Amino acid sequence: xxxxxxxxxxxxxxxxxxxxxxxxxxxxxxxxxxxxxxxxxxxxxxxxxxxxxxxxxxxxxxxxxxxxxxxxxxxxxxxxxxxxxxxxxxxxxxxxxxxxxxxxxxxxxxxxxxxxxxxxxxxxxxxxxxxxxxxxxxxxxxxxxxxxxxxxxxxxxxxxxxxxxxxxxx
Numbered sequence: 001x002x003x004x005x006x007x008x009x010x011x012x013x014x015x016x017x018x019x020x021x022x023x024x025x026x027x028x029x030x031x032x033x034x035x036x037x038x039x040x041x042x043x044x045x046x047x048x049x050x051x052x053x054x055x056x057x058x059x060x061x062x063x064x065x066x067x068x069x070x071x072x073x074x075x076x077x078x079x080x081x082x083x084x085x086x087x088x089x090x091x092x093x094x095x096x097x098x099x100x101x102x103x104x105x106x107x108x109x110x111x112x113x114x115x116x117x118x119x120x121x122x123x124x125x126x127x128x129x130x131x132x133x134x135x136x137x138x139x140x141x142x143x144x145x146x147x148x149x150x151x152x153x154x155x156x157x158x159x160x161x162x163x164x165x166x167x168x169x170x
Contacts, residue, residue: 004035008043011086016051020090027086037078041067044085055095062088097165104164117156 007030014022030040041063048063066085070078109116126136141150155162 007033007035008040011040012043012047012051015047015086015089016094018090018094020087023086023090024083027082031075031079031082037070037075037082038067040082041070041085044082044089047089050099051094051096052089052092053095053098055093059089059092101164104167108159108162108164117158120153120156122152123154 007026011023011026011030014026027040031037045060045063045067048059052059062085066081069081073081121135122138122140124131124136126132131137141152143150153160
């Protein structure tokens with residue numbers, strides 16, 4: 001019932017708050033209460049990107065490995081895998097930078113009026129002669145061919161200068 005959601009919320013908030021003891025308690029309460037370990041593992045995958053993100057990019061690898069480990073061996077053996085992951089997450093630095101930036105992208109798309117801007121011609125793939133003749137791919141700079149970063153626009157003209165990592169204003 002509702003306690004299912006209350007416990008996962010408490011686990012998330014304990015890890016977010018870097019409280020490894022509380023995190024283990026809520027994990028134990030869920031697993032000992034019969035919770036599906038794969039449900040917990042799926043939530044950890046989300047947590048890795050939403051709450052830890054780029055502060056520790058290996059967190060997502062840890063979460064996916066925990067999910068796979070739980071899938072392979074099941075309960076009760078997988079409880080230690082989940083416990084390790086939960087403690088790792090509680091101890092990990094946190095960053096919601098990517099989460100917020102992607103939320104800003106979604107807000108930009110939702111609030112856009114009219115048709116969305118087209119993909120700039122230089123960013124379009126040109127697998128046919130017709131597409132090349134229409135200008136697809138013309139002027140594109142293939143970054144690996146340059147020693148230094150190249151100056152090139154990747155957003156549509158209407159969004160030039162937009163920084164989704166800053167607060168989005170509608």
